[in-house]
Amino acid sequence: MAKESFNAYQMAQTQFDQVADLLNLDQATRDLLRQPLREYHFSIPVRMDDGNVKVFRGFRVQHNDARGPSKGGIRFHPQETIDTVRALSMWMTWKCSVVDIPLGGAKGGVICDPHNLSSREQEAICRGWVRQVARNVGEVTDVPAPDVMTNAQHMLWMLDEFETIHGGKHPGFITGKPIGMGGSLGRPEATGFGVVFTIREALKAHGVKIEETSASVQGFGNVSQYAIQLYQSLGGKVICVSSWDQKDQVSYAFKRPAGVDLEQLRSIADRFGGIDKVKAQSLGYEVLAGDCWIQQDVDILIPAAMENQITAVTAPRIQPRVKFIAEGANGPTTPEADAVLKQRGIFVIPDFMANAGGVTCSYFEQVQSNMNYYWDKDEVLQKLDSKMTSAFLAILDLSKTKNLYMRDAAYVIAVQRVAQACRDRGWV
Ligand code: NAD
Numbered sequence: 001m002a003k004e005s006f007n008a009y010q011m012a013q014t015q016f017d018q019v020a021d022l023l024n025l026d027q028a029t030r031d032l033l034r035q036p037l038r039e040y041h042f043s044i045p046v047r048m049d050d051g052n053v054k055v056f057r058g059f060r061v062q063h064n065d066a067r068g069p070s071k072g073g074i075r076f077h078p079q080e081t082i083d084t085v086r087a088l089s090m091w092m093t094w095k096c097s098v099v100d101i102p103l104g105g106a107k108g109g110v111i112c113d114p115h116n117l118s119s120r121e122q123e124a125i126c127r128g129w130v131r132q133v134a135r136n137v138g139e140v141t142d143v144p145a146p147d148v149m150t151n152a153q154h155m156l157w158m159l160d161e162f163e164t165i166h167g168g169k170h171p172g173f174i175t176g177k178p179i180g181m182g183g184s185l186g187r188p189e190a191t192g193f194g195v196v197f198t199i200r201e202a203l204k205a206h207g208v209k210i211e212e213t214s215a216s217v218q219g220f221g222n223v224s225q226y227a228i229q230l231y232q233s234l235g236g237k238v239i240c241v242s243s244w245d246q247k248d249q250v251s252y253a254f255k256r257p258a259g260v261d262l263e264q265l266r267s268i269a270d271r272f273g274g275i276d277k278v279k280a281q282s283l284g285y286e287v288l289a290g291d292c293w294i295q296q297d298v299d300i301l302i303p304a305a306m307e308n309q310i311t312a313v314t315a316p317r318i319q320p321r322v323k324f325i326a327e328g329a330n331g332p333t334t335p336e337a338d339a340v341l342k343q344r345g346i347f348v349i350p351d352f353m354a355n356a357g358g359v360t361c362s363y364f365e366q367v368q369s370n371m372n373y374y375w376d377k378d379e380v381l382q383k384l385d386s387k388m389t390s391a392f393l394a395i396l397d398l399s400k401t402k403n404l405y406m407r408d409a410a411y412v413i414a415v416q417r418v419a420q421a422c423r424d425r426g427w428v
Contacts, residue, residue, distance in 0.1 A: 011335060019411040026428070036063040036090070041057070044125055063086070066421035067102055071092060071105065074158075089105050095352040099356045130161040137162075139172035143173065156181055191358035196326075210231075218309060221272070224305070232262060242305070243290075303327055323347060324349070325348045327354045
């Protein structure tokens with residue numbers, strides 16, 4: 001992984017520039033859309049358990065809100081950078097647009113490592129984050145959500161702080177809340193299931209039976225676990241998963257050619273989705289170097305961990321049998337690797353389509369919170385399936401009629417809608 005030279009924001013801008021050329025966008029629209037509308041950078045002082053005060057850096061970036069309040073998760077990560085947050089905010093704009101929900105794009109983050117923070121310290125970071133941006137976010141302006149290493153509890157602390165500052169109840173301010181406290185049923189499953197709804201449609205379009213396919217997955221967190229659950233329940237076989245080992249500070253891949261046992265792996269994973277390698281070994285899994293997930297002889301690859309994983313260096317290791325890649329993670333494929341995938345004719349379901357189930361369900365959560373009326377789980381998942389499937393089929397249709405690579409087709413639809421909203425509002 002060429003981490004040093006990778007910049008997610010440059011990658012998001014490169015992808016955007018290519019689509020702007022395809023769409024022949026005017027200069028003002030390009031200038032508006034290739035960077036965020038607004039950014040907030042701030043410090044969060046926290047009294048730690050040992051009595052000392054530590055200052056954390058926090059961010060909120062609002063890329064575009066022409067189609068509705070901006071929306072996007074808050075990531076807690078030790079390697080968080082403002083450019084990663086910018087890129088993720090931009091991808092959120094395209095994601096909300098491609099599934100046609102009335103929201104814009106934003107993202108937030110704090111440079112911290114929850115592995116090394118007590119629950120009380122994490123609560124203080126959450127409340128401190130809200131205090132810094134309480135006037136710039138809210139149900140009609142910008143709606144946060146969980147992302148990597150943040151969860152329902154973090155969202156509830158943030159909501160509580162927001163309501164303390166503003167008074168009254170504002171459940172529509174944030175999504176990913178716990179069930180019973182304004183959360184939507186189906187939200188934990190939404191992103192992983194959404195990935196598999198698009199895989200199911202892609203296979204159908206290619207005349208491939210899902211029960212005759214196998215997959216290798218990078219990551220074993222929220223997205224990965226639910227993607228594996230639905231894919232296996234539809235008959236697919238996952239033979240390899242990888243995860244980050246916090247103690248060794250490297251990733252490992254866990255292989256079982258007969259198919260991994262999801263519940264068994266869940267029982268030996270920590271709350272961050274790290275699989276215990278010693279226990280996995282004793283259960284008969286072959287433990288390999290983390291990057292081996294990409295070189296498995298399978299039909300489908302599902303990167304569902306981090307950005308910058310399928311690169312010019314790793315793409316050549318993809319086996320000839322691989323015909324589909326469903327990007328569960330945001331930004332897993334670099335533009336150089338994309339050129340390789342394109343040339344090899346691999347069918348790519350791009351990140352902002354494949355993983356849009358999360359934000360779609362977050363939108364449902366916000367709708368339910370604002371109505372103060374909650375749907376049952378089947379209703380949520382059925383609405384999710386229908387949104388994801390129709391968005392995917394629209395991209396597929398455009399890609400066939402205009403002979404476009406799937407990522408380009410998705411971008412054309414998404415960027416066109418946002419550009420039109422900016423024009424309709426008279427911004428450009
Ligand atoms: P998570 O924190 O629940 O899980 C991340 C997983 O990736 C963990 O299993 C971790 O061990 C693993 N991991 C980290 N670094 C790794 C590495 N180098 N190699 C192998 N495994 C590694 O996160 P998540 O919510 O599942 O999110 C995963 C990706 O999906 C991120 O890119 C995120 O932005 C994106 N995403 C998440 C959602 C959502 O609803 N959770 C929605 C859209 C996109």
